[in-house]
Amino acid sequence: MRSTKPSRLTMVAALVIAAAAGTAGAVSASEEGAELRLWGYASSEAEDTALTALLDDYAATSGITVTFEPQPEYDTALQAALSAGDPPDFFYIDSLRLPDLAEAGALAPIPDDAIAEPDDIYPSLVDAFTYDGTWYCPPKDFSTLGLIYDVAALEEAGIAPPTNMEELAAAAEALTTEDRAGLSFGAELARAGVFMLANGGYIVDDEVSEMTLDTDENRATLQYLADLFANDYAATPASLEAGWAGEAFGQGKAAMVIEGNWIVGFLAENFPDREWGVVELPAGTAGNATYAFTVCYGVGTESGNQEASWQAIDYLTGQEGAAAWTAAFNVMPARESLREGWLADHPELEPFMNGAEYAQAWQFRPGFADVVTEFNTQFEQLISGDTDVDGFVEAVTEAGESVL
Amino acid sequence: MTAAALPAEAAALGGAAGAAAPKAKRAGPSYLHRRDRVTGWLFVAPAVLGLVVFLVVPMALTLWVSFRDWTGLGSPFDSKSSGLNNYRELLTEPGIRRKDFAFSLRNTFYYVLIVVPTQTVLAMFLAFLVNQKFLRGRGGFRTLLYFPAVTSSIAITLIWLVLFRTSGLVNRLLPIDDINWFDEPNGLIHNLLGVVGVDGEPSWLRGEVFELSVWEWLSGPSVAMFAIMLMTIWTTSGTMMLIFLGGLQNISEEVEEAAAIDGATWWKRFRLVIVPMLRPQIYLVVTLGIIGTWQVFDQIYASNAGGPQKTTLTPAYLVYAQAFTNSKAGLAAATAVLLFVIILFFTWLQRRVTGSSEAK
Numbered sequence: 090m091r092s093t094k095p096s097r098l099t100m101v102a103a104l105v106i107a108a109a110a111g112t113a114g115a116v117s118a119s120e121e122g123a124e125l126r127l128w129g130y131a132s133s134e135a136e137d138t139a140l141t142a143l144l145d146d147y148a149a150t151s152g153i154t155v156t157f158e159p160q161p162e163y164d165t166a167l168q169a170a171l172s173a174g175d176p177p178d179f180f181y182i183d184s185l186r187l188p189d190l191a192e193a194g195a196l197a198p199i200p201d202d203a204i205a206e207p208d209d210i211y212p213s214l215v216d217a218f219t220y221d222g223t224w225y226c227p228p229k230d231f232s233t234l235g236l237i238y239d240v241a242a243l244e245e246a247g248i249a250p251p252t253n254m255e256e257l258a259a260a261a262e263a264l265t266t267e268d269r270a271g272l273s274f275g276a277e278l279a280r281a282g283v284f285m286l287a288n289g290g291y292i293v294d295d296e297v298s299e300m301t302l303d304t305d306e307n308r309a310t311l312q313y314l315a316d317l318f319a320n321d322y323a324a325t326p327a328s329l330e331a332g333w334a335g336e337a338f339g340q341g342k343a344a345m346v347i348e349g350n351w352i353v354g355f356l357a358e359n360f361p362d363r364e365w366g367v368v369e370l371p372a373g374t375a376g377n378a379t380y381a382f383t384v385c386y387g388v389g390t391e392s393g394n395q396e397a398s399w400q401a402i403d404y405l406t407g408q409e410g411a412a413a414w415t416a417a418f419n420v421m422p423a424r425e426s427l428r429e430g431w432l433a434d435h436p437e438l439e440p441f442m443n444g445a446e447y448a449q450a451w452q453f454r455p456g457f458a459d460v461v462t463e464f465n466t467q468f469e470q471l472i473s474g475d476t477d478v479d480g481f482v483e484a485v486t487e488a489g490e491s492v493l
Numbered sequence: 494m495t496a497a498a499l500p501a502e503a504a505a506l507g508g509a510a511g512a513a514a515p516k517a518k519r520a521g522p523s524y525l526h527r528r529d530r531v532t533g534w535l536f537v538a539p540a541v542l543g544l545v546v547f548l549v550v551p552m553a554l555t556l557w558v559s560f561r562d563w564t565g566l567g568s569p570f571d572s573k574s575s576g577l578n579n580y581r582e583l584l585t586e587p588g589i590r591r592k593d594f595a596f597s598l599r600n601t602f603y604y605v606l607i608v609v610p611t612q613t614v615l616a617m618f619l620a621f622l623v624n625q626k627f628l629r630g631r632g633g634f635r636t637l638l639y640f641p642a643v644t645s646s647i648a649i650t651l652i653w654l655v656l657f658r659t660s661g662l663v664n665r666l667l668p669i670d671d672i673n674w675f676d677e678p679n680g681l682i683h684n685l686l687g688v689v690g691v692d693g694e695p696s697w698l699r700g701e702v703f704e705l706s707v708w709e710w711l712s713g714p715s716v717a718m719f720a721i722m723l724m725t726i727w728t729t730s731g732t733m734m735l736i737f738l739g740g741l742q743n744i745s746e747e748v749e750e751a752a753a754i755d756g757a758t759w760w761k762r763f764r765l766v767i768v769p770m771l772r773p774q775i776y777l778v779v780t781l782g783i784i785g786t787w788q789v790f791d792q793i794y795a796s797n798a799g800g801p802q803k804t805t806l807t808p809a810y811l812v813y814a815q816a817f818t819n820s821k822a823g824l825a826a827a828t829a830v831l832l833f834v835i836i837l838f839f840t841w842l843q844r845r846v847t848g849s850s851e852a853k
Contacts, residue, residue: 164817164818165817168565168566168816168817171566171567172565172566172567172568172569172822174567174568189564189566189819189820190566192564192820193564193566193567193820194567195566195567327673327676327801328673328676330658330659330660330673455564455819455820456819456820456821458814458818458819459589459590459593459819460589462593462799462803463589465800466800466802466803469678469800469801469802470678470802473678475678475693475802487588487589488588488589488592491586491587491588491589491590492588492589
């Protein structure tokens with residue numbers, strides 16, 4: 090989900106921009122010569138190379154050397170380092186994981202004025218890294234969900250990309266053929282949740298303190314989804330023999346999928362011939378909705394050189410660093426001021442960018458992962474007809490109440 | 494975990510079993526001089542140190558952590574005590590944690606029930622085959638049969654995923670409806686009953702016992718779990734075959750010849766002479782099988798992560814998931830302790846049932 094694979098060309102562009110942006114902010118003399126360790130997910134080699142290039146450039150101007158150490162099995166590695174009291178100087182934190190880390194007191198909050206122009210960052214992304222009123226870390230970039238459609242298939246069926254739920258259902262029906270599902274997305278809360286949000290409902294309240302699944306809106310939404318799957322207008326990637334929806338789409342087994350902007354690099358690399366378009370997710374009765382998936386650079390309470398770390402983070406998430414970084418990949422800059430510049434390079438991805446305005450952060454609270462798993466399990470049963478909406482709502486609500 | 498851990502365990506247990514046999518002349522510690530005893534301890538000190546650091550301390554810590562509310566994200570010594578809460582969540586409090594634990598027990602119980610007997614019988618059969626004098630190229634067959642055991646379980650899992658998908662080879666070869674095996678949550682017994690027209694949960698089996706309905710307990714391992722069982726049987730049979738082969742080669746030809754002269758048929762020789770003489774090996778293989786299968790993890794991790802519909806959830810996977818994705822290290826430790834108790838119990842039970850006469 091996190092992996093994005095850029096083409097060589099964009100990488101070269103990134104390096105050029107990174108080099109051009111080589112006037113990093115003023116650094117107090119005391120931090121010069123600092124050597125920092127940054128931990129992150131091991132993703133593509135190209136991503137590692139681009140980040141290293143960005144960090145090299147920063148080192149040249151600031152005198153702060155940051156070594157990027159990608160970790161296979163990242164969560165496990167970070168957890169071991171934290172419990173041993175020896176975390177890296179700063180590290181990636183997924184918004185989903187933030188509450189656990191914050192609750193455990195493992196994270197140092199952002200010192201005053203450490204991050205320049207915080208108001209420039211999209212509020213929904215600041216919220217994603219705020220827990221119990223404390224803002225812990227600035228986002229490095231973000232992704233949202235959109236509706237990706239097969240241009241040829243829609244033309245053939247003579248329909249326009251759907252903009253609301255009724256049109257989506259009609260389009261899914263019209264696009265379904267013998268060997269192609271009209272719509273495909275993973276049977277999980279991270280996809281199904283946007284339908285509930287669009288119709289004014291959700292699984293929990295805003296504070297994640299109470300289950301709110303048992304409402305008429307949610308029941309209607311769930312029934313709508315169950316019907317789509319029951320009629321085979323929608324199918325899960327697994328049932329289409331694909332690892333994820335992007336693969337099903339690339340192989341032509343689905344005409345529309347709900348995925349994030351990471352699909353762009355994947356399609357360019359693996360299925361360059363498939364012509365695709367993207368629109369914002371269809372609106373429900375309460376308007377548009379999407380999820381924002383985002384990762385920040387955080388500093389551990391027990392991290393060694395915190396002051397230098399915050400300076401490096403300020404550069405990486407600041408206007409120069411973030412512009413260079415997001416030029417390299419199909420991830421989006423978290424700063425509003427960079428929106429236009431980024432869109433000039435990626436005009437076709439505007440629907441993803443627009444999601445920033447109304448996106449819900451993909452985040453709950455510690456211990457809630459069990460409920461998400463139960464939702465996914467029950468959702469599989471709902472769409473395969475093994476349970477109905479009543480059974481679904483009852484089982485998930487029960488699971489949630491036993492945790493909250 | 495199973496395949497990789499087995500050779501080491503086999504060596505350890507095999508060594509113990511071998512040492513137990515010739516215990517006629519044993520010099521008790523009282524015969525040793527004090528200085529000799531010190532020297533002896535010095536010699537074993539590195540091994541003892543290793544055991545303490547890597548076995549005793551972690552086990553003690555696990556037990557301690559299982560009574561604490563540790564997130565796994567800071568030092569365990571800063572965590573709060575939670576008394577019996579973790580165990581209560583797993584055993585007595587109705588809720589999602591107990592339900593997941595119940596699922597993992599059901600899945601693994603069926604897994605052990607099918608994998609252990611099958612792999613034992615298959616391994617014995619294979620060992621018998623490759624031990625035949627007339628078989629040409631025996632060495633080659635032995636190597637081939639042992640091959641899965643030395644292959645990475647993750648790699649094998651990935652191959653299995655390809656073989657068992659909807660358009661995979663297995664569906665082509667079998668005269669059944671094309672299904673994606675790893676995406677099939679229905680129980681095997683459920684599917685068998687489907688042939689006689691039982692479709693879905695009968696109302697009289699809806700009562701709940703320990704979070705799951707009677708039907709859920711009885712409907713058997715899911716098709717997805719069954720595919721994983723086949724994989725485990727295939728990979729571990731080679732290892733177990735080696736153990737049986739060692740046993741078979743200890744049976745002298747005279748014994749078999751004598752039986753043959755007495756007029757025993759091939760089948761009688763196998764059943765009444767070979768199998769009884771393989772008793773220590775059978776005991777070892779079943780014990781290793783029970784220990785290994787209850788801890789099944791990597792096949793689950795690499796294939797379905799507990800799905801579809803939690804039918805491949807196992808206690809070992811639950812430990813991982815709670816500790817590393819849900820920040821519930823205390824709960825994970827409690828699950829691990831319960832798994833330890835379960836394995837201990839079944840190993841003890843197995844020893845009572847099959848091991849008693851062997852010990853005489």
